[in-house]
Amino acid sequence: MDLMEAIRERHSVRSYNAKAIDGNVKMNLLSYIEQCNQESGLHMQLIMNEPKAFDGFMAHYGKFSGVRNYIAMIGKKEPGLEEKCGYYGEKVVLKAQQLGLNTCWVAMTYSKVRTAFQVEKGEKLCLVIAIGYGETKGTEHKVKQPEAVMKAEGPVPEWFQKGIEAALLAPTAMNQQKFCFTLKGNSVTAKAGTGFYTKIDLGIAKCHFEIGAGRENFSWGL
Numbered sequence: 001m002d003l004m005e006a007i008r009e010r011h012s013v014r015s016y017n018a019k020a021i022d023g024n025v026k027m028n029l030l031s032y033i034e035q036c037n038q039e040s041g042l043h044m045q046l047i048m049n050e051p052k053a054f055d056g057f058m059a060h061y062g063k064f065s066g067v068r069n070y071i072a073m074i075g076k077k078e079p080g081l082e083e084k085c086g087y088y089g090e091k092v093v094l095k096a097q098q099l100g101l102n103t104c105w106v107a108m109t110y111s112k113v114r115t116a117f118q119v120e121k122g123e124k125l126c127l128v129i130a131i132g133y134g135e136t137k138g139t140e141h142k143v144k145q146p147e148a149v150m151k152a153e154g155p156v157p158e159w160f161q162k163g164i165e166a167a168l169l170a171p172t173a174m175n176q177q178k179f180c181f182t183l184k185g186n187s188v189t190a191k192a193g194t195g196f197y198t199k200i201d202l203g204i205a206k207c208h209f210e211i212g213a214g215r216e217n218f219s220w221g222l
Contacts, residue, residue, distance in 0.1 A: 003211045006097040007169050011138025013102035016066035019133040021048060025099045032095045033071070036088045043074040044092065045117045046131075053110045054130065062109030064130065070106070071129040072117040083192075085126045086203020090170065093129060094207075102134030105171050105204075107197050127200065143168040144177050152183040159217040160188070166212025167205040173197040179205045187221040188213075 001009065021029065033044050047070050053059070054067035071092060073085040093103045107127045119125055146164045150156075160183050167181065178193030179202050190209070192202040206220075 001098055003094055003098075004166065006094040007166055007208055007211060009137070010093065010097045010103070010169075010171075011140060012104040012171055013134035013136065013138040014062065014064045014067075014104055014130070015135040016068070016102070016130070016132040017135055018066065018068075021069055021101065021132060025101065028099055029092075029096060029101070033092055036091055040084055040088045041076065042084060042088055043118070043120065043123055044088070045072045045074060047072055047116045047128075050113060050116045052113045053116065053128070056111045058109040058111070062106070064104075064106075064109065066135070067130045067132065069130070069132045070110070071131055073126045073128060074117065074119055074123050075126065076122055077124050081124070082126060082197070082199035083203035083206075086200035086205075087207045088203075089129055089200075090204040090207040093171075094211075096131055100133075101131055102138065104130040105173075105200075106130055107173055107200075127197075141171075141175050149177060149179055150181050150183070156183065157217075159213045163188075163209040163213030163218075166208040170201070170205045170208040172201040172204065176201070177205075181205075181209060182221075183218075184221065186218050188218045189221040 037044055049068055051068045054064045073089050075081045096103050110128055150164050173196050176195055178195050178198045180191050182189045190206050192198040
């Protein structure tokens with residue numbers, strides 16, 4: 001499937017079966033994570049066969065079950081870390097979807113198992129992404145109307161509309177979709193609203209927007 005198909009088919013999945021991530025799927029996933037780490041400077045790590053992170057009260061409260069694999073989103077403590085984690089984490093999520101895997105962004109309802117991953121000096125763990133073979137494919141979430149998350153001076157080109165539609169399919173914390181994309185000429189600015197994890201959500205939405213709009217059609221403004 002192409003990336004737009006992956007965007008449409010990706011839904012948050014909280015229950016997973018025992019099938020292992022192995023063979024070419026594991027190899028391709030690890031290779032892509034390393035590629036994104038090289039490009040971004042992040043320290044994302046695939047943690048496998050580690051059930052403790054999702055075996056506590058909070059995980060059960062969050063209705064997670066069978067989670068044995070997850071991606072630890074780790075990076076240097078610096079401005080923009082949360083947005084970068086959202087952007088590159090979603091790239092990995094969409095690659096996982098293309099590989100036949102299911103995922104779910106997890107901000108609070110997991111336990112930090114310090115021995116499972118490596119956090120270097122000056123780095124921090126932002127959140128994790130549950131990954132594996134889902135018991136289901138997940139369900140669609142409600143989305144806002146495009147007009148609620150966009151501003152434009154003059155006529156709206158088709159590429160911008162497609163970018164907004166893709167951004168609205170992005171997962172956000174508590175499905176809040178607190179972001180706004182503004183178009184001026186061929187320049188697009190994206191801002192996060194106030195709330196929990198909105199900077200991570202903005203990075204995820206920007207990843208989707210680029211795919212929907214086509215990176216060749218615009219430049220990011222400040």
